[in-house]
Amino acid sequence: MTREELVALCRKAPDVGQVRHEDFVDYITVIERRKRTPQGWVSEATPYMSVDGRLAMANADHRKQGKKMDFENPVVLVDTPEQLTLMVTIVSEIYGRRHGIATSRRAEGAAMETQHPWEIAETSAMGRALASMGYGLLPGSGLASAEDMIRTALAPQPASPAPNARLSERQRGYLLAAYARKLGGSPEEAQQRLDAICHERYGHSFGECTADEGKQISLWLNQLPARQAGNGTQEAA
Numbered sequence: 501m502t503r504e505e506l507v508a509l510c511r512k513a514p515d516v517g518q519v520r521h522e523d524f525v526d527y528i529t530v531i532e533r534r535k536r537t538p539q540g541w542v543s544e545a546t547p548y549m550s551v552d553g554r555l556a557m558a559n560a561d562h563r564k565q566g567k568k569m570d571f572e573n574p575v576v577l578v579d580t581p582e583q584l585t586l587m588v589t590i591v592s593e594i595y596g597r598r599h600g601i602a603t604s605r606r607a608e609g610a611a612m613e614t615q616h617p618w619e620i621a622e623t624s625a626m627g628r629a630l631a632s633m634g635y636g637l638l639p640g641s642g643l644a645s646a647e648d649m650i651r652t653a654l655a656p657q658p659a660s661p662a663p664n665a666r667l668s669e670r671q672r673g674y675l676l677a678a679y680a681r682k683l684g685g686s687p688e689e690a691q692q693r694l695d696a697i698c699h700e701r702y703g704h705s706f707g708e709c710t711a712d713e714g715k716q717i718s719l720w721l722n723q724l725p726a727r728q729a730g731n732g733t734q735e736a737a
Contacts, residue, residue, distance in 0.1 A: 501530050501545055501547060503525065506525050506528055506530075506547055507522050507525055509547060509638060509639060510522035510524075510525055510528075510638065512639050513637060513638050513639060514634065516557065516561055516633065516634040516635055517561040517562075517564070517565060517594060518560075518561050518564040518565055519557050519560050519561045519564070521549075521557075521636070521638065524549070524553050524556060524557050524636075526553075527549050527550050527552065527553020527554075527556065527636075528547045528548065528549050528550075528553065528638070528646070529547070529548055529549075529550060529646035529650070530545050530546070530547050530548075531545070531546055531547075531548055531646065531649040531650065531653065532544070532545050533546065533649075533653070546640055546641055546649075547638055547641060548636075548638070548641050548644060548645055548646040548648075548649050549635075549636030549638060549641070549645065549646060550627075550636075550645055550646040550647060551623050551624070551626060551627035551630070551645045551646075551647055553636055554627055554630040554631060554635040554636035554645065555626070555630060555635075557630075557635040557636065558590075558592075558630055558633065558635050561594075561635075562592065562593075562594065565594060567592065567593040567594050568592075568593045569590060569591070569592045569593070569594075570590070570591045570592075571588065571589075571590055571591075571626070572588070572589040572590075572591065574586040574587065574588050574621075574622050574625065575587040575588075575589070577601065578603070580606075581606060581607065582605070582606055582607040582608075583603050583604065583605050583606055583607070584603065584604045584606060584617040584618065584621050585601065585602070585603040585604075585621065586601070586602060586603075586618075586621040586622055586625050587599055587600070587601045587625060588600050588601075588602075588622060588625035588626045588628075588629050589629065590626075590629045590630065590633070592633065595633045595634075598629045598630075598632040598633050599625075599629055599632075600624070600625040600626060600627065600628025600629030600630070600631070600632065600643075601625055601628065602620075602621050602622075602623075602624030602625035602627075602628060602648075603621060603624075604616075604617035604618070604620045604621040604624075609651070610651040610652075612651060613651060620647075620651065623647060624645065624647060624648055627643075627645035627647065627648070628643045628645075631643040631645070665710060665711045666708070666709070666710060666711075667709050667710070667711060667713075667714045671711075671714055672706070672707070672709075672714075674718075675694065675706075675714060675717055675718060675721070676690045676691060676694065678718065678721045678722075679693065679694055679721060682721050682724050683724070691706065694706040694717070695707075697717070698713070698717075701713075701716075
């Protein structure tokens, strides 16, 4: 987005007290995200204001109106090896009390979260509290700040299972239960019938099925009416 487009977007956001969003346009960062649509993956650009931009707006607004704004000490809501969650409350002589809550993911977050969890959680919570007063609340961006969106983009993504990975014990149990629910019989009978189906389709036993083959079996089972007659081998053809 160009600077002119960002200024035009800021003008759509309501003024807050004595300040305008367009006067703080230099604090805005445009974040591009990939979004899945029925037509495929597309890129979507959304502007977000940084926390220091929201703070600059708030300070300017309160200074112009001759009013005080205080930040209370952060309140620890969760403090575990996996995450840290803080609540920050702001007290304004103009807008009253507002709070924001944010979490640093110590175990699976971005590098900045795992290395500096207290600073990241406090900054994000402060930004959300300021946003609840209207500062940096741009159309379409919600309460998230630019920092929030950047660290979300940098967080490690869970790896997708390889197409040729074997079904886990839990996945095999799910398919066995689904087969018994749809076609009836004991778990042992379901195991025998799925073995026969897999040998016919893929040339190996049910226990050797890959993740992709398991998906195919699951789709086939979902399409069947409940308690379909027969031993299951013919239906799989």
